[in-house]
Amino acid sequence: MAKARRVNWKRYVFGIIPVLVSVIFIWRLLTTSDSNNLQAILQNLPKEISQTLDSASSHKQDDAILEKFEKLTQELLKKQDEQLKTFERERKILEKRIQQLKQPPAHATLREKLAQVFEYGTTKRFPAFIWQTWPYSDLDERMDRTLQSYERSWGDKNPGFVHEIVNDDAVAALVHYLYSGVPEVIEAYDALPSPNLRADFFKYLILLARGGVYADIDTDPLQPVPNWIPENVHPKEIGLIIGIENDAHNPDWRSNYVRRLQFGNWIIQAKPGHPVMREIVAKVTEVTLQHKKDGDLRMNLRNDMNIMKWTGSGIWTDVIFTYFNDYVQSGVLSKITWKEFHDLKVPKLVGDVLVFPQSSFSAPEKDAKEGEGNNKALHFARHMHMRSWKQAPKVAQDS
Structure with a gap:
């Protein structure tokens, strides 16, 4: 007995959602009589779209930020090590000079x-x-x-x-x-x-x-x-x-x-x-x-x-x-x-x-x-x- 073909409902859902969004938008556009309300809807539309795009790309942005942060941390640590080495060299030079300054006179x-x-x-x-x-x-x-x-x-x-x-x-x-x-x-x-x-x-x-x-x-x-x-x-x-x-x-x-x-x-x-x-x-x-x-x-x-x-x-x-x-x-x-x-x-x-x-x-x-x-x-x-x-x-x- 042949198996019944399974309906791929996800494909229909992704097709229906844009249509419903368009219908609701047109209905709100036709039913409103206030130009200010219409303008507000148009102004908020980019925000809603951008929020959707932001949520979709948030993971990629987080990864990029972490990568930059790690790179910056490594650079700072490298610079810190270089500064510590420089300070140590300068300390030894200063200590040697101090020792030389403390040399007593020969007649003492x-x-x-x-x-x-x-x-x-x-x-x-x-x-x-x-x-x-x-x-x-x-x-x-x-x-x-x-x-x-x-x-x-x-x-x-x-x-x-x-x-x-x-x-x-x-x-x-x-x-x-x-x-x-x-x-x-x-x-x-x-x-x-x-x-x-x-x-x-x-x-x-x-x-x-x-x-x-x-x-x-x-x-x-x-x-x-x-x-x-x-x-x-x-x-x-x-x-x-x-x-x-x-x-x-x-x-x-x-x-x-x-x-x-x-x-x-x-x-x-x-x-x-x-x-x-x-x-x-x-x-x-x-x-x-x-x-x-x-x-x-x-x-x-x-x-x-x-x-x-x-x-x-x-x-x-x-x-x-x-x-x-x-x-x-x-x-x-x-x-x-x-x-x-x-x-x-x-x-x-x-x-x-x-x-x-x-x-x-x-x-x-x-x-x-x-x-x-x-x-x-x-x-x-x-x-x-x-x-x-x-x-x-x-x-x-x-x-």
């Missing part, structure tokens, strides 16, 4: 040069830097796993800080760059015969120039750096944070230390340009150049006292006490001696130097019992003495 003294190149701003915040040194990267297989965990802990506990581990080659390049205007410092650094002496000197050099925290690689942080400053002390009042290394209670302290009470230098926080950092850099420079002049750079570096007096905690302690007793610089009116810090249990602010008890940066591995002067809130780091300079150093050979 060592301390005058350091003061001019590295100005001290007491109201500035502590820069968010953590500096450490090691002969190679923490990713190197030679890196001790324990030391690796310590240095990574510094970064993990201080996520807002820039944490830099500077190797020996980078240290030398950085010192030559930062102290290009003070050639005496560069000469002294290059003359130091031991990597341990250079590491000691670098901690002072980087804190004077850039500020922040220096921590020996064998220190294990227990609390974030911002926790160090007590709530009752405003950060702007502080320019330097240190801890006590040794507070001797025995009369034979001279067999192990240079001073009755010594400040540690394995963890230091400083603002750039601080007078104590400037003076320690000047002192180490002078001592080193004198050793070079006298021809005794190869002195007995196995002797702890020699290291302490040259770049270590001995000379560091002397510089700090000298600063305390210099009213012009520290603003401290009374005489400051080791007794001011003997049996220290809480932080003490002297001038703009905040001094912490011995346990703050050398916290015991097993905390003492309550009631024995133990204050865990002040335990900020442990010093493990794993890279102690008490080991025999490698002395540089003559070329």
